[in-house]
Amino acid sequence: MNQFSLDKFKNELSQLRAYLQHIQNVNEVIGYAPVETDSEVITMLIEKLRKQEFDSNFRINRKTFEYKAVIISLYGTLERTIENWVKEYLDALSGIVTDYAKLPDKIKDNHFKNSLELITDKLSKKDIAPKYQHLRKEEVLKILNQCVEQGTEYKFNADAFLLSSGNLKHDKIAPILANLDIDLKQTTFLKDKSENEKKAIYALIDELVERRNEVAHGSDSVIDNLLEVSLIEEHIINLEIYVSAIFDILNQRLIRFEAEESGAFFFSKHSEGYGLAT
Numbered sequence: 001m002n003q004f005s006l007d008k009f010k011n012e013l014s015q016l017r018a019y020l021q022h023i024q025n026v027n028e029v030i031g032y033a034p035v036e037t038d039s040e041v042i043t044m045l046i047e048k049l050r051k052q053e054f055d056s057n058f059r060i061n062r063k064t065f066e067y068k069a070v071i072i073s074l075y076g077t078l079e080r081t082i083e084n085w086v087k088e089y090l091d092a093l094s095g096i097v098t099d100y101a102k103l104p105d106k107i108k109d110n111h112f113k114n115s116l117e118l119i120t121d122k123l124s125k126k127d128i129a130p131k132y133q134h135l136r137k138e139e140v141l142k143i144l145n146q147c148v149e150q151g152t153e154y155k156f157n158a159d160a161f162l163l164s165s166g167n168l169k170h171d172k173i174a175p176i177l178a179n180l181d182i183d184l185k186q187t188t189f190l191k192d193k194s195e196n197e198k199k200a201i202y203a204l205i206d207e208l209v210e211r212r213n214e215v216a217h218g219s220d221s222v223i224d225n226l227l228e229v230s231l232i233e234e235h236i237i238n239l240e241i242y243v244s245a246i247f248d249i250l251n252q253r254l255i256r257f258e259a260e261e262s263g264a265f266f267f268s269k270h271s272e273g274y275g276l277a278t
Helices: 003-030 040-054 056-096 105-122 137-150 158-162 170-178 195-216 220-225 229-270
Strands: none
Touching: 003 040, 003 056, 003 229, 056 158, 056 170, 056 195, 056 229, 105 137, 105 158, 170 195, 170 229, 195 229
8 A cells, every 4th residue: 555545535535625615616706796896797707607596497406416526526436445445455465475375364265255256246147247347257267276276476356355345335345344354443543433433434424325326326315415515525524534544454454464474584584594693
């Protein structure tokens, strides 16, 4: 895991905040009362905006469009970031722990089981989902076989750890991390928070997913559930806390593996006379 990945995620949130600020700026312009010193062009533009806002249908449509754009973008950031980081984590892990046999049994067992499910369920359908169309059953099986038979210079079927990555509520994200032998609650971002505070963070993630589903499925309830800018900002802050916690725990785990591998390297060399004297 590298800082660039975290910075990229935070930059996406910054862009959303900039869009929300733009919405607020437009609303302020609409509410501005022109004075005599204003140019004719400025007055004319403000009147045009006001005229549109006086049309209740346009006003509702504009707010609905802005709301949909923000919710879809927020959820897209969540899903894309989680999927990318799981793959990045597994790639980094295979570079740190060079012997597949040394990996925790939980990771190896889930890799085996999920790779088979990827082949038999996702890649054996007549219509393969777009997210799996870059995969081939033979390649997935070859990678799995290399892990089991060869052990070194291996790589993971990373997509096998993301079989349930649609509609990423907290109760789906936690098992994805658990399959990697990771407990999200151990991150320093959440350790100091009470159970109620943690539940509130998870609940806002779940609410974001529900709102995204309403938008994606064209639910009539969307118009009744529009959020004010301040409440959308609350979702952005919550998402930043939650996803940063995931980055933190993935990074912690890789550092731990690096430390363990360094120790193993030292002791193996020590037994051959290369280590420091004790």
